[in-house]
Amino acid sequence: MEPVSTIVGSGTILSELGKQLSAQRTLHQQLKQLLTAPLDSQLKAAVLQHGNLNLFVASPVWASRFRYLLPQLRTQLRANGIDVKQVRTRILPNDSVKPRQKKRDRIVLSQEAGEQLRQSAEAIEDPSLREALLRISRHGMVNR
Structure with a gap:
């Protein structure tokens, strides 16, 4: 059985996925350095495809806060050599946070x-x- 590193580095589709993952991690780290606290900790992922940058955050509240920064962020990205045509925010909910379910009141009779x-x-x-x-x-x- 071959080691995973050999399979990923062998020029297959897995190799391409590994390169894309590495590029996304690098982009994510660059973006986190450009953001101030607490925004830097709220950026969950970033994907750049064909000049379109999608920023994934945990909630609609944080997505709204990011939207205010998009013009400034786009300028900073271009200054760092990352050409971005469009930047969008997307919601990527945290798995540990479950949606609230309404408690049903139990009927109690004497x-x-x-x-x-x-x-x-x-x-x-x-x-x-x-x-x-x-x-x-x-x-x-x-x-x-």
Whole structure:
């Protein structure tokens, strides 16, 4: 079995991907040096393709802050020999941050209310309505 470094350096597609990855890392480091704190820590990745630079940040708030700096950043990049036609910000959410889910409030009934609903359900002829009331009535029982 060949070492990964041999496969990546062998002129294959993997070799091209390795070169692109290296160029992107270098660009990312150059951009971080041009940015001031705290913006430098919020830049997650940068991809330059055909003169279009995409800056990936963690949230829409940071994307907005970066947008204000784009004209100045474009000038700084050109001064450093990086020709950029267009710069855009993109959102790349952090994996550890989960979207907030709305907590569903649990229905809580007293035992008496649950018992009244159960008794009412027994007197109803419509089976679907009776079943729905019985289901609701169980929320008032301690042992379901």
